[in-house]
Amino acid sequence: MKIVIVTIFMALCLFPAYGNHNLEEQAKAIFKSWFVDFDPFQNGAFVDSELGQIPAGWNVGTLKDMLEIRYGKDHKKLADGAIPVYGSGGLMRYAEKALFSGESVLIPRKGTLNNVMRVIGDFWTVDTMFYSVPKKAGAAKYTYHILSALDLASMNSGSAVPSMTTDILNAIKIVLPAENVLKEFDRLTSFFWETIETNKMESQRLAQLRDALLPKLMAGEIDVSEVEI
Structure with a gap:
């Protein structure tokens, strides 16, 4: 039983x-x-663009037009609490304090580069994970789907440890609806x-x-x- x-x-x-x-x-x-x-x-x-045909009135830009990419911070000095703490491998622990509150796309900076996540509410990201601040309504959901479909690991800039940079991310070409x-x-x-x-x-x-x-x-x-x- x-x-x-x-x-x-x-x-x-x-x-x-x-x-x-x-x-x-x-x-x-x-x-x-x-x-x-x-x-x-x-x-x-429809009109021609460098990413193929797109509806008239839409444009081609970069990820930087949609998101502000920010660095995570060390979490070791935080006491335990109720706020989720994320690293490139996923949820790590719960801590006392939030680094950001709102809807965000989390993008690995080191390690498992394809583990893109969408979160909302209070959270903390460690220094192996970028978080992002949407620049317009709908940007987080839209870019989450784009980044999830990309092979970010193939854009690796590291040697011993797979690494991502803000320059690489900001330069990714995307359609701007x-x-x-x-x-x-x-x-x-x-x-x-x-x-x-x-x-x-x-x-x-x-x-x-x-x-x-x-x-x-x-x-x-x-x-x-x-x-x-």
Whole structure:
């Protein structure tokens, strides 16, 4: 019975992650439809650009037009708390203080260069991870999809350790959609990302419950003999 309950706990903790994958795939599909295939704009005029044909009124620019890239900072002197701390490998710990609050695209500076993340709310990034400040509405979601699709590891500027620089990132050529289109994309996909954040919080809550109850269960401090499954 204990093994069954442990298995159920593990499945419950993993379930939100599976849901989040599906939600992100739906957001990605909308991005591809709008900004790769240009489905909603096929009845309008198109113009030639260095990145191929794009809808009239759009432009080609660089990542710097959308995001301000900032450096993370050392976290070792921070006390434990509730603020997530991210490195190039992902979530590292929870600390007492935030480095930034808001929607941001996190881009590895050292290590696993393709591990691009989108976060929102209070967070801290260590010195192996850049964070970014969007310069316009919708920029974070839009550039997250662009950067996630790129092979940033192939742009490595390091020798012993894979490395990324602000100069490389800022110079990446991207299509700049009309601002009203970018805002509408942001509005349309916000539901997916809000649900993802809700699922993340639920997953963390379940994980905390699991970590609190399972040791007691395995030690026999919780009686499950009469539990029906």
